[in-house]
Amino acid sequence: MTSISARPADPHHELRQYVRDFTQTYIAPQVGVMERDRQVEAELPRLIAAQGWIGATIDTAYGGMSAGHEAKTVIIEEISCVSPAMGAAVQASQLGVAKIVHFGTEEQKRYWLPQIAAGTCLPTIAVTEPGSGGHVLGMESTARRDGSHWILNGRKVFVGNSHIGDVHGVVVRTGEGNRGLTAFLVEAGRPGLTLTPHRLALGLHGFSFGELVMDNCRVPAENLIGEVGDGMAVAYSSSVLYGRANLTALALGIHQAIHDITIEFARDRRRYGSQLAELPTIRAKLGELRSRLLTARTTAYDAVRLLDAGYACDEELINAKHVNVELLKDSARTAMDIWAGAGLLTDNPIERYFRDAWHPYPAAGTGDIQLLRLGEIAAGVKHPQWSQRFPATRRATADQSVPV
Structure with a gap:
């Protein structure tokens, strides 16, 4: 099966593959250790940061990638697909970049941003x-x-x-x-x-x-x-432009993982003399997983592409976070229906992803907050358009997003 995230049309396919290879080599072997110890992992976030990925939206003048929010989404998504914990660590540091990029003095930018881009400082x-x-x-x-x-x-x-x-x-x-x-x-x-x-x-x-x-x-x-x-402008602009997009990417990575491992499970498990996936009821549930993931991916990347292109897109960013989190929760429940008793065992990955799936919900505002903001926009309540106040300075290309 070709993963939805791995299609040839992906403008950041080289970056995506680079991150995917890194996660399999360095992060995947540590997932079991982190689950067992349940302690703060300090070394892996530093190793990830050393790749320069925290600087995805930092200008090259300060040592960053200048790759934009779409590339940032790719990085978070791919890491979250293997380890949502490390995806959360990456998105948290990238969120910490926003305040300096948007509100920092030139002296603050020249002092802090090169350190962040190099991976020696986690904000x-x-x-x-x-x-x-x-x-x-x-x-x-x-x-x-x-x-x-x-x-x-x-x-x-x-x-x-x-x-x-x-x-x-x-x-x-x-x-x-x-x-x-x-x-x-x-x-x-x-x-x-x-x-x-x-x-x-x-x-x-x-x-x-x-x-x-x-x-x-x-x-x-x-x-x-x-x-x-x-302070309120710092908080809200960071939340809308980085926080919601980052959490959308985190949710999307978990969603992709749940989709992939559940389809594999349904094909490998046999019931009534054939694959579990051959049962009409199970096949319909797999269709639900795929439909939700396609919708989630579309809203996620549409929002950050608009942001990178400099369009007013606050509501698309808010909606992307809401849609991705809600569809993720729905798919987590559907997947557990398919896994049934096997999903309760801690040596099966769905158990971990099911727990992780609930974490993006409260951050940067619960679903109720997202709907409230969208309702205010629909009712004509005036809000600052942070995506217009702080437009992306350039649109990333696939070549610019590839680490060297």
């Missing part, structure tokens, strides 16, 4: 808090000016790559209302910044999405990202 973004969740304006963490520094206090949760990140993009409150949020770069190890112990989760074993605690953490004024009051 994160820290917005969510225990008491506010997806309600960004409800955050209570604060920063106050103290001479040439700012003093930060508060807690951030569900920070992707929390335990391996080198620099955290932290959004905190400096005033009231929409203009009362401000973003800072906070280096790991800075006095006053601590991590709570890694907590086990349902899936994505090997990935850390933990809690940062700031207790009178002093940050130099030059670590300010954007202007005072730009």
